[in-house]
Amino acid sequence: MLLDLHTHSVKSDDGRAKVENYCKWIRKKALPLDGFVLTEHRQFDSESDYRDLEDQYGLVILKASEVESDFGHVLVFGVNEDLEAAIDFTDVRLPIGDVLEASNKAGAFAAPCHPGRKRVGLFSHYEQRGEVDGVHTVEVLNGGSIPGEDELSVQMASKYNYKGFGGSDSHVVSRIGLCATNFPDQKINDIGDLVSALEGGNFEAISLREPSSN
């Protein structure tokens, strides 16, 4: 299955994409995606129900979060009540160790995103502050990266032996699917399946960007 693991909708303060328009775009452009994960900033959207859209467009639509830590932004898959009680999703300086530990305890899967980006990326902090214990997976391909950022992510992930996944980080409809994650020979229908698949480690980051663009 090919999933875009990093997207934002109008639920995020800087997101301008309607979820149904993502679905329409994927089908109109015949993108090879089987689905996408909404990773809204500093919150978990427990209210929205996208099952009708899943059925209408034949796509898997899952919900997760992008939280902000003292080592940059972190995607958290498998958010549940235990995790929401353990950390303040609105805090923009969450200690990364707390995010990783609380996610682990709650059965969720936490992984830093755009780690090669200045200031909001994990690796920009490594030079000054050293490696973070408990990181095992990072987003090595991000659709919003400028030249050099993903290259740094890949290089550093290799150095630290981290697994790598991909996501578009789309905030508008037309950016969805620029990067994604392939889970070969696996069926992912819900967030539990996704967490299991990420924990299993059998996945790879994929770029669907046109060769002439970044």
Add this chain to the structure above:
Amino acid sequence: MTKILRFDEVELGDDLPAETPDVSMERVTNFCRSAKHVFERFIDHEAAKKEGFPAAIVPGIMSQGLLAAMIHRWAPNSSIQTIDTVFRGSLLVDSNITMTGAVTDIDEADMTVELDLAITAEDGRTGVIGTAKLQFSA
């Protein structure tokens, strides 16, 4: 004679022709004076650097105006109902920037079209994203 885009010719997924607007110091300064929006960070590279910017920056209202102009060049027979921009990073004066747009939704009954908009900075970073809703006339 320039062909005017009709509503029934617009399709979901269409790209607007990309444009590279002139954001030279002369052009930006003229804009700022016309708009009575004169701040040193827009019209003086050295002053902008003292404020922590890498160089003078293009005013947000100018970016939005450039996007609106791009829309009207593409679809002169439309009116912009809403245009909503998010400023994600600085666009520098005297740099090469690129504006793009794409059709993301069409309402046949209302004859409205929704667009994605973006302005990309010279280094590839997205400086502005946004959306617009256009009303076409019959």
